[in-house]
Amino acid sequence: MENSEEPKISPEIQEIIEKEKRLSEVLRQTHDIVLNQNADGNLIVTGLYDLTDIELFLFFRQDNQTLKLQTLDELLERDKQREKDGFPRRIRLGKYIKPVKGNKEKIVVVPTTTEPKFYHDDTITEDEETTGGSGEGEEGEVIGEQKSQPQQGEGEGQGAGQGDSSDHDLIEDAFDLGKIITQKFHLPNLQPKGKKLSSTKLTYDLTDINRGFGQYLDKKSTIKKVVETNILLGRIKPGEEFNPEELIVNPKDQIFRILSPEKDFEAQAVVFFLRDYSGSMMGEPTEVVVTQHLFIYSWLMFQYQNQVSTRFIVHDTAAKEVPDFYTYYKSNVAGGTNVYPAYELVAQIIEKEQLYRENNIYVFHGTDGDDWEENGQKSIAAVRKMLTYINRMGITVAKNSWGSDDRKTIVEKYFEESGLLKEKSNLIRLDAFKASGVSEERIIEGIKKLCSEK
Amino acid sequence: MELIDQKTKTIMEGCKNRALAAGLDLPLDTLEYIVTNRDLIKLSPKVMIPTLYDYWVNDVEILKESGRYKLYPSNPYETVINTRPPISFYNDNNPDWLNIMIFYHVLAHIDFFRTNTLFANTWNDDFVGKALADKRLIESFRSKYGRWVDYVIEFARSIDNICAYFKELPKINLFPEQEPGKKLEYLINIFLPEVKKLNNIEILKYIDKYNYYCELNKETAENLFFADIINIFPEFDSYFEKYETIPDKNSDLLEFLNEYSPFLNRKENQWMKSILTIIRDTALYFAPQMRTKIMNEGWASYWHNELFLTDDRISTHETQYAKINAGVTSISRIGLNPYAIGLRLFEYIKDKADRGAFTLEYDRISDIDNRLNYNKNTGQGLNFIFKIKSHFSDFNFINTFVDQEFVDRYNLFVVGKRLDEDRNVIQYYIKSRKAEDYKQMLIDSMYHPPLIRVNIEKTTEDNLYLEHEFEGKQLYKPYIGDTLMGIEFLWGSQVSLETTEIRVEKTKEEKVGEQKKFIYDRVLYVMKDKKLSKTKL
Numbered sequence: 001m002e003n004s005e006e007p008k009i010s011p012e013i014q015e016i017i018e019k020e021k022r023l024s025e026v027l028r029q030t031h032d033i034v035l036n037q038n039a040d041g042n043l044i045v046t047g048l049y050d051l052t053d054i055e056l057f058l059f060f061r062q063d064n065q066t067l068k069l070q071t072l073d074e075l076l077e078r079d080k081q082r083e084k085d086g087f088p089r090r091i092r093l094g095k096y097i098k099p100v101k102g103n104k105e106k107i108v109v110v111p112t113t114t115e116p117k118f119y120h121d122d123t124i125t126e127d128e129e130t131t132g133g134s135g136e137g138e139e140g141e142v143i144g145e146q147k148s149q150p151q152q153g154e155g156e157g158q159g160a161g162q163g164d165s166s167d168h169d170l171i172e173d174a175f176d177l178g179k180i181i182t183q184k185f186h187l188p189n190l191q192p193k194g195k196k197l198s199s200t201k202l203t204y205d206l207t208d209i210n211r212g213f214g215q216y217l218d219k220k221s222t223i224k225k226v227v228e229t230n231i232l233l234g235r236i237k238p239g240e241e242f243n244p245e246e247l248i249v250n251p252k253d254q255i256f257r258i259l260s261p262e263k264d265f266e267a268q269a270v271v272f273f274l275r276d277y278s279g280s281m282m283g284e285p286t287e288v289v290v291t292q293h294l295f296i297y298s299w300l301m302f303q304y305q306n307q308v309s310t311r312f313i314v315h316d317t318a319a320k321e322v323p324d325f326y327t328y329y330k331s332n333v334a335g336g337t338n339v340y341p342a343y344e345l346v347a348q349i350i351e352k353e354q355l356y357r358e359n360n361i362y363v364f365h366g367t368d369g370d371d372w373e374e375n376g377q378k379s380i381a382a383v384r385k386m387l388t389y390i391n392r393m394g395i396t397v398a399k400n401s402w403g404s405d406d407r408k409t410i411v412e413k414y415f416e417e418s419g420l421l422k423e424k425s426n427l428i429r430l431d432a433f434k435a436s437g438v439s440e441e442r443i444i445e446g447i448k449k450l451c452s453e454k
Numbered sequence: 455m456e457l458i459d460q461k462t463k464t465i466m467e468g469c470k471n472r473a474l475a476a477g478l479d480l481p482l483d484t485l486e487y488i489v490t491n492r493d494l495i496k497l498s499p500k501v502m503i504p505t506l507y508d509y510w511v512n513d514v515e516i517l518k519e520s521g522r523y524k525l526y527p528s529n530p531y532e533t534v535i536n537t538r539p540p541i542s543f544y545n546d547n548n549p550d551w552l553n554i555m556i557f558y559h560v561l562a563h564i565d566f567f568r569t570n571t572l573f574a575n576t577w578n579d580d581f582v583g584k585a586l587a588d589k590r591l592i593e594s595f596r597s598k599y600g601r602w603v604d605y606v607i608e609f610a611r612s613i614d615n616i617c618a619y620f621k622e623l624p625k626i627n628l629f630p631e632q633e634p635g636k637k638l639e640y641l642i643n644i645f646l647p648e649v650k651k652l653n654n655i656e657i658l659k660y661i662d663k664y665n666y667y668c669e670l671n672k673e674t675a676e677n678l679f680f681a682d683i684i685n686i687f688p689e690f691d692s693y694f695e696k697y698e699t700i701p702d703k704n705s706d707l708l709e710f711l712n713e714y715s716p717f718l719n720r721k722e723n724q725w726m727k728s729i730l731t732i733i734r735d736t737a738l739y740f741a742p743q744m745r746t747k748i749m750n751e752g753w754a755s756y757w758h759n760e761l762f763l764t765d766d767r768i769s770t771h772e773t774q775y776a777k778i779n780a781g782v783t784s785i786s787r788i789g790l791n792p793y794a795i796g797l798r799l800f801e802y803i804k805d806k807a808d809r810g811a812f813t814l815e816y817d818r819i820s821d822i823d824n825r826l827n828y829n830k831n832t833g834q835g836l837n838f839i840f841k842i843k844s845h846f847s848d849f850n851f852i853n854t855f856v857d858q859e860f861v862d863r864y865n866l867f868v869v870g871k872r873l874d875e876d877r878n879v880i881q882y883y884i885k886s887r888k889a890e891d892y893k894q895m896l897i898d899s900m901y902h903p904p905l906i907r908v909n910i911e912k913t914t915e916d917n918l919y920l921e922h923e924f925e926g927k928q929l930y931k932p933y934i935g936d937t938l939m940g941i942e943f944l945w946g947s948q949v950s951l952e953t954t955e956i957r958v959e960k961t962k963e964e965k966v967g968e969q970k971k972f973i974y975d976r977v978l979y980v981m982k983d984k985k986l987s988k989t990k991l
Contacts, residue, residue, distance in 0.1 A: 075510055075513060075514060075517075078510055078601065078604075081601060085601075085605070086984060087605070087939070087984075088936065090511075091514060110517060110518040110520075110521035110522070111514050111517050111518060112514065112518055113511055113514045113515075114933075115511060115608075115611060115612065116612055116932075116933035116935075116936035116937045116940075117611075117612050117613065117614075117615050117616075117933060117937055118613070118615070118616060118903070118904050118906055118922070118929055118930075118933065118934070118937055119615075119903070119904070119929065119930040119933065120902065120903070120904055120925075120927040120928075120929065120930070121927060121928055121929060121930035121931065122898070122927045124928065124956045124957075124958065124972070125926065125927060125928075125956060125972065128870055128871055128872055129870075129871045130868050130869060130870055130871070130885060130895050130898075131788065131789055131790055131868075131869050131871075131895070131899075132785075132786075132788075132789065132790040132795070132866065132867075132868065132869065132892070132895060132896070133786070133787055133788045133789070133866070133867050133868070133869040133882075133884065134785040134786070134787065134864060134865050134866045134867065135787050135865055136865065137867070137884045138884065139867070139884050139885070139886060139887055140883060140884060141883060141884050142881045142882065142883045143787065143788065143869070143882055143883060143884060144787070144788055144881070144882040145874075145879045145880065145881050145882070146879060146880040146882070228770075231770045232770055238772075
């Protein structure tokens with residue numbers, strides 16, 4: 001208890017409090033001494049009267065109940081150590097997916113592990129999976145159906161995650177994912193150059209429940225409560241008719257919804273995600289690019305403590321902005337490829353909305369390296385313009401399997417020829433690799449290349 | 455985590471008195487704690503034992519479950535652990551009437567733990583206390599040996615599911631003086647049947663002879679008896695001496711490693727043995743629970759229903775109770791619910807015993823109406839299920855009592871799952887309403903770890919030779935390598951595993967409805983220097 005809060009404490013009481021404080025301090029110290037070993041690892045032997053009930057019981061209480069949970073940091077550190085000790089790593093990133101309204105899904109990213117043991121495996125011998133059931137129906141009758149193909153991207157482990165048009169959900173997960181990948185893969189921490197916006201904008205919504213008074217009467221819950229009260233009072237008897245007019249309504253039975261403040265954050269960084277969605281990108285390149293973009297998005301979310309706003313742009317021969325990650329991920333067309341419209345669109349948005357004034361701006365572009373504009377003049381021009389106000393541009397070239405390893409794609413070629421990559425290496429990076437069979441590690445490696453300071 | 459308040463404790467004691475009056479076996483002292491959902495997430499990887507040793511896999515599990523909780527918040531109502539005194543955990547937001555229902559459920563679990571014979575090995579000590587001691591020991595090892603402690607835990611845990619639970623079980627019920635001597639055990643169990651190939655009737659003659667000597671004089675019985683044996687089988691002594699030097703072939707792998715591993719027997723590695731023992735004891739402690747899930751939950755559901763409905767303190771909450779009870783104990787249209795099946799089976803058995811229908815006379819009646827109306831009013835139903843509860847495991851329970859009458863009575867069937875390729879949907883259909891099929895489906899879904907033993911003849915210091923007793927199911931291949939790697943560490947050198955693998959024979963044309971043909975290959979896995987190889991035998 002603080003003195004300032006309780007000004008009326010008499011000197012005697014004050015003295016008692018001080019005494020208690022000292023006593024507890026002493027107890028705490030003996031507690032440490034009694035129950036710990038000294039530096040040499042030898043147990044310190046205490047005298048007959050050194051121990052009291054309190055400290056012993058306190059200790060046991062703690063020992064019983066405190067769960068010494070290791071942080072993710074420690075767990076990942078341990079996992080890294082395993083490799084050095086010659087054992088396979090055991091911790092992986094997995095995700096929980098929950099379908100929500102409107103054919104969308106919520107994702108939560110979690111660490112997972114398995115404990116290998118000898119188990120029986122009856123997948124081969126079993127003719128088909130069986131389980132129990134009950135109810136009416138003839139043998140052979142179909143009693144239920146389920147879609148057989150899992151939604152694209154569904155499942156555990158790596159692969160592209162799915163976004164969600166409801167921003168809130170994605171943000172929350174992305175933050176966690178960002179934390180995990182930042183720690184697991186030692187991604188660099190960003191040094192924000194722009195000014196930090198402290199932002200606690202509040203919005204209000206009718207979400208909290210309150211009994212007795214409020215703004216909006218929840219009729220269903222209220223009626224339930226009224227019936228409950230009247231059963232308790234004996235005014236409604238099971239199996240008997242009753243007159244609703246005679247029911248007693250306790251004012252406390254009325255259940256309302258009331259306004260509650262919800263925090264709303266203002267963006268501190270703007271990230272543009274650009275993706276080639278032309279026909280040649282189908283399959284693995286798309287998977288790689290989108291996964292990487294989800295990771296980058298998550299990582300920035302973590303770095304900027306959720307204050308990131310995102311823009312999604314897809315392009316084939318023309319570019320268009322799409323509203324959310326979900327559409328960004330799902331969209332596919334079979335068309336040709338021009339890169340420059342996308343770059344021009346970004347520049348246009350930044351200028352029109354004057355985003356450069358208050359934000360750190362990041363642009364990430366995923367492509368298979370194909371461009372109909374072979375010399376890339378328009379693209380380079382648009383990029384040069386962008387580089388004057390953005391913090392970092394990262395280009396991922398996920399090469400298709402049919403190209404040979406060493407052959408450079410068109411996009412790679414014209415970026416190299418332009419000299420931009422060397423000239424402005426602090427602003428623009430390019431990472432090219434083969435899309436087929438890319439591991440989670442390689443994707444993260446790519447993020448490091450695109451985002452690191454040096 | 456804190457104890458329940460006085461008011462709730464009073465309710466609990468009221469429940470306990472009613473349950474005692476109904477015939478359940480309950481201790482005077484029980485501990486009840488209030489926990490939050492988050493507490494439960496933290497406790498569940500430790501199988502609800504708060505004092506269980508710390509281990510990183512549990513921490514990963516907690517992080518994972520916390521993530522899942524974000525998407526699927528759930529409210530577990532209760533959970534109870536088999537300790538002395540029994541400890542149960544309650545959700546912090548349960549209303550009183552729900553607590554009454556839950557208390558009854560918990561009390562029936564406690565009764566089950568205390569009286570079902572499969573738990574006999576857990577009756578004599580308090581696992582929470584033992585686990586705490588183990589946890590401290592492991593902690594002290596950690597401060598000395600660091601992360602290697604966790605590797606040893608990991609590798610020991612990787613074989614903790616193949617502990618010889620049933621080998622340990624019969625031991626506990628014998629008083630020390632009833633324990634047959636090693637020599638006698640060898641003679642009766644191994645020498646006569648396996649070396650001399652005698653049949654049971656012939657062996658019984660020897661047992662009679664021994665008992666005869668015992669009746670004459672207990673002190674001299676063994677000497678006289680074995681003097682006789684030497685007359686008949688002069689070679690017996692040398693066989694027995696040889697047998698005593700051979701490791702027990704029924705030991706499970708953890709026991710065997712603890713006893714004979716050259717690596718663990720090194721002076722500097724002795725501490726690892728304590729960990730193996732802890733892991734084995736912990737696994738054995740939980741083994742009966744896995745083998746009585748259906749019975750235990752069925753028993754608890756039976757009693758919470760019986761006792762709740764007769765409890766006068768719960769009026770006005772019948773509908774809420776009905777809803778939750780239905781959620782817990784309703785048989786799903788598709789899927790298995792141990793609470794529901796267990797409850798129905800206990801109810802079915804009780805009813806049948808009440809009618810006196812577990813008789814030959816009843817079995818001989820073929821007329822359906824006569825069967826339905828058969829009633830001897832024995833009043834023995836309750837007594838009967840109490841006995842079943844005390845002496846059966848899930849397997850016996852299902853295997854003995856699931857019959858066509860049961861399946862018909864509750865409209866049960868086996869659900870099949872097949873792919874409709876044209877429409878790209880998975881179809882669930884009623885595959886069978888036959889009791890035999892239903893029983894088999896239940897038995898197939900029961901916990902049954904593979905039987906893997908050390909082949910003592912083929913084992914040397916440089917090669918631990920394991921054999922998988924093939925029971926129609928192959929081992930899950932992706933885990934074989936990693937598991938063997940752990941065993942290699944614990945043995946200190948090469949480890950071999952002989953097992954059977956199944957292939958589907960490829961036919962030229964696949965015909966609908968045709969049975970798949972399987973080819974069984976006996977193979978040998980060898981793990982050496984963390985590298986796995988496989989050869990066909």
